[in-house]
Amino acid sequence: MNGVEKPRLGCTLHGALQTVTQIEGVIPIVHSTSGCAIQQFYAARAGGGVSPYLSGSEIPASNIYEKQVIFGGASRLREQMKNTTKVFEGKLYLVLAGCESEMVGDDVSAMTAELAEQGVPVIYYESAGFKGNTYDGYEGVIDAMFTQLPQIIKVSASTDERLINILGIIPG
DSSP: OOOOSSOSOOBHHHHHHHHHTTSTTEEEEEESOTHHHHHHHHHHHHHTOOOSSOOGGGSOBOOOOHHHHHHOSHHHHHHHHHHHHHHOOOSEEEEEEOHHHHHTTOOHHHHHHHHHHTTOOEEEEEOOGGGOBHHHHHHHHHHHHHHHHHHHSOOOSOOOTTOOOOOOSOOO
16 A cells, blocks of 8 residues: 655645735634644645744644534634734734534634624635645635625725736745
8 A cells, every 4th residue: 555655735724824824914813623733834844835924833723622622612713813913913814714613613704703893804714624625725715815805904996007916826
């Protein structure tokens, strides 16, 4: 039997984290178990793609465990979002829901809406790892930003037609 020691692709959450941690001013908040952000860090480190902004143990996470998996982790996410906005000064906070929080049905959109009502620029992406691979996470988090950002951030009506956005390969 042939095995893959270091697979090329991670899960959806890892693709989303790889993308978000490369954008200056965007602070990810992982709503999942404690190992998810660390695993992404070590996978990126093995491939030489460590973020210049946030990575590994620096990434805020709700670190849910058995209690939250059984009874739901909404209160833990609420607490983590509040603490993250106190400690990290970001231009945008992006909550990434992992496998466990999605399996138990935590309403991440409602939690982010509560924080947004307080004037904090926050969006979310349901990035359960079982939904796909790294590429799906990259594509999904970019789509979530394009979809949700206009609802929370006022965009100037004037545009510079000489400028374009170029989205390429997954960072890292």
